[in-house]
Amino acid sequence: MKKNIKCPYCGNQIEIEDERGDKKYITCPICNKKGVYTFKDISSLKEDFDENSIITVKKLTKTYSDKKAVDNISFSVKKGEIFGFLGPNGAGKTTTIKSILGLIKADSGEIEINGFNIRKSEKNAKKNIGYLPEKVAFYDNLTALQNLLFYAKIKKVSKEECFSLLEEFGLGDVINKKVGKFSKGMVQRLGMIRAIMGNPPILILDEPSSGLDPRGAIQIRNKIREMNQNGATVFVSSHILSEIQEICDRVGIINKGVLVAKDTVEALSKKLNLKPKLSIELEKISDEITKSINNIKGIDKVEVKEKTINVICDSETKAKVILAIAKAGGNILNLQTQEPSLEEVFIRYTGGEV
Amino acid sequence: MLDIIINIAKKEFMDNIRNKWIIIITILFASLTLLASYAGSIYSEGWQDLGATMSIISGLVNFLITIIALILGYSAIIGEIEKGSMSSLLSLPAKRLEIVLGKFFGLGMVLTSTILIGFGIAGIIIGLNVPNVNYVEYLIFIGLTVLVGLVFLNIGIFLSCLSKKRSTAMGGAIFVFFLFTIIWQFIVFALLNIANSFNVENTALSDWYFALNFFNPLEAYGYLLSLNISSIAAQQIELFLGGYPSFLNTTNLIVTLFLWLSIPLVLAYWLFKNKDI
Numbered sequence: 001m002k003k004n005i006k007c008p009y010c011g012n013q014i015e016i017e018d019e020r021g022d023k024k025y026i027t028c029p030i031c032n033k034k035g036v037y038t039f040k041d042i043s044s045l046k047e048d049f050d051e052n053s054i055i056t057v058k059k060l061t062k063t064y065s066d067k068k069a070v071d072n073i074s075f076s077v078k079k080g081e082i083f084g085f086l087g088p089n090g091a092g093k094t095t096t097i098k099s100i101l102g103l104i105k106a107d108s109g110e111i112e113i114n115g116f117n118i119r120k121s122e123k124n125a126k127k128n129i130g131y132l133p134e135k136v137a138f139y140d141n142l143t144a145l146q147n148l149l150f151y152a153k154i155k156k157v158s159k160e161e162c163f164s165l166l167e168e169f170g171l172g173d174v175i176n177k178k179v180g181k182f183s184k185g186m187v188q189r190l191g192m193i194r195a196i197m198g199n200p201p202i203l204i205l206d207e208p209s210s211g212l213d214p215r216g217a218i219q220i221r222n223k224i225r226e227m228n229q230n231g232a233t234v235f236v237s238s239h240i241l242s243e244i245q246e247i248c249d250r251v252g253i254i255n256k257g258v259l260v261a262k263d264t265v266e267a268l269s270k271k272l273n274l275k276p277k278l279s280i281e282l283e284k285i286s287d288e289i290t291k292s293i294n295n296i297k298g299i300d301k302v303e304v305k306e307k308t309i310n311v312i313c314d315s316e317t318k319a320k321v322i323l324a325i326a327k328a329g330g331n332i333l334n335l336q337t338q339e340p341s342l343e344e345v346f347i348r349y350t351g352g353e354v
Numbered sequence: 355m356l357d358i359i360i361n362i363a364k365k366e367f368m369d370n371i372r373n374k375w376i377i378i379i380t381i382l383f384a385s386l387t388l389l390a391s392y393a394g395s396i397y398s399e400g401w402q403d404l405g406a407t408m409s410i411i412s413g414l415v416n417f418l419i420t421i422i423a424l425i426l427g428y429s430a431i432i433g434e435i436e437k438g439s440m441s442s443l444l445s446l447p448a449k450r451l452e453i454v455l456g457k458f459f460g461l462g463m464v465l466t467s468t469i470l471i472g473f474g475i476a477g478i479i480i481g482l483n484v485p486n487v488n489y490v491e492y493l494i495f496i497g498l499t500v501l502v503g504l505v506f507l508n509i510g511i512f513l514s515c516l517s518k519k520r521s522t523a524m525g526g527a528i529f530v531f532f533l534f535t536i537i538w539q540f541i542v543f544a545l546l547n548i549a550n551s552f553n554v555e556n557t558a559l560s561d562w563y564f565a566l567n568f569f570n571p572l573e574a575y576g577y578l579l580s581l582n583i584s585s586i587a588a589q590q591i592e593l594f595l596g597g598y599p600s601f602l603n604t605t606n607l608i609v610t611l612f613l614w615l616s617i618p619l620v621l622a623y624w625l626f627k628n629k630d631i
């Protein structure tokens with residue numbers, strides 16, 4: 001990997017290259033001072049591969065004409081969880097998903113789906129998967145039903161299930177309409193039906209809400225939850241971070257081909273020291289109130305805006321703040337807590353701050 | 355395995371038989387065959403018999419069947435990859451070999467149907483208007499046309515697997531079309547001219563001339579027609595003074611066409627197997 005560093009003595013920018021975990025000894029070409037830089041070892045993100053892992057990705061690397069799209073990433077998705085997979089455009093999300101599905105040949109690494117190696121036992125591995133691609137496409141000259149029956153036959157799913165899913169997703173009236181005449185939202189819903197038909201134990205969903213109106217997006221989210229409650233493991237990639245935060249148990253963040261984080265949103269926020277924001281609207285704000293809040297341990301920032309006090313503090317300090325206001329004679333009109341969002345976590349992990 | 359191949363073939367057939375270009379070319383094909391039969395002969399007026407029709411339209415086949423087959427083949431794989439439906443298909447328990455074979459059989463059925471419709475309609479109409487029709491030769495003609503059509507279908511599928519873009523595959527298909535319909539003959543004839551010091555009239559053609567043409571599937575098809583269909587043979591005798599060399603026999607030509615049929619398909623599968631989607 002390449003890294004741009006700044007000489008601490010003269011400020012000169014130097015580009016260095018090495019492998020992760022390696023130490024690089026540098027001599028600044030301007031001031032001749034010597035120094036050492038250690039490349040961050042992401043293996044600290046090592047995954048506990050166990051019998052609970054339903055998708056395991058080990059040391060996956062894929063290069064496209066000298067550019068590493070995915071660089072030695074490892075992670076696992078546990079049985080029954082909803083795992084969110086995030087990253088900026090071009091970070092390596094699609095390459096990872098395609099590798100999991102066996103659509104592309106990785107340079108190195110191993111991928112197992114429910115115990116089956118995707119390359120050695122391709123058919124058995126794929127029997128476990130329902131996939132919704134980012135770009136959902138069907139055969140335009142065929143009707144919705146003809147399309148669905150084609151896939152159903154390969155997946156060994158009954159005709160009755162196809163009809164029932166078409167009804168459930170609001171496509172019951174258009175089963176004999178050519179897919180080429182469908183709107184984007186209708187194609188997306190049909191794509192979701194194709195993914196979930198046959199109740200596969202693993203769902204891999206790439207941008208499931210793409211092209212859907214809010215009602216359609218809610219329906220898809222509810223369906224994902226329902227499938228998960230019925231035992232399906234869900235691996236979902238989306239640009240809508242609020243959606244991911246709402247439905248996912250854990251997230252993995254990939255940036256420039258490297259998996260930079262994976263955990264629950266809460267744990268990642270904690271690692272980044274991101275704290276909740278407490279917004280308290282008072283009848284009147286006195287000096288005594290602000291002073292008493294500032295005296296509490298664990299307070300990061302206090303900000304007063306007209307009749308509202310915004311306090312950034314640890315979760316466990318929130319109650320102390322409210323108590324201090326009450327003690328100082330403050331009359332609370334409204335209270336809101338804003339937990340650290342996945343958006344903040346995402347920006348910190350992909351914006352170069354971590 | 356077989357059920358998946360049949361399922362894919364069926365889907366390909368249903369999807370492509372509704373392709374407007376295929377419909378247009380099929381109609382054009384049937385119309386031209388009828389037209390060739392009715393008015394195509396410069397020697398006489400009115401309905402020709404099937405033999406005369408075959409000799410007139412065999413040249414037409416070179417162009418139209420090659421175009422239909424290449425249109426069907428060139429986008430078969432790369433078209434689906436670019437559109438996005440290939441990733442969904444490959445996420446299912448379907449192997450790449452099953453997909454290639456399914457596509458070959460499905461598109462082959464479309465092509466065969468096109469030929470059968472085109473020649474069938476013409477055959478029936480001519481049969482109703484002309485007495486003493488030689489249907490056996492007509493069936494041989496149709497069979498050989500299907501075979502050469504399938505050869506070009508597989509060349510199209512091979513190009514589809516070879517290319518990284520649909521537009522590149524289309525460019526390749528256009529090149530293949532011109533290579534086998536015009537450029538090949540042009541080069542071989544140019545070589546013949548050079549070898550005979552630009553005096554080829556009234557000289558028997560050399561064996562190497564036939565040997566070079568032997569490897570062009572369209573030429574092989576043409577030789578097969580003239581060896582097996584009397585009306586076309588009658589025309590060819592006027593053209594080639596010395597007749598055909600011994601290696602230019604039906605068995606060798608059929609083997610050549612079968613090699614043209616199988617090698618591009620095997621290569622197509624090998625390329626597709628190693629292709630990133």
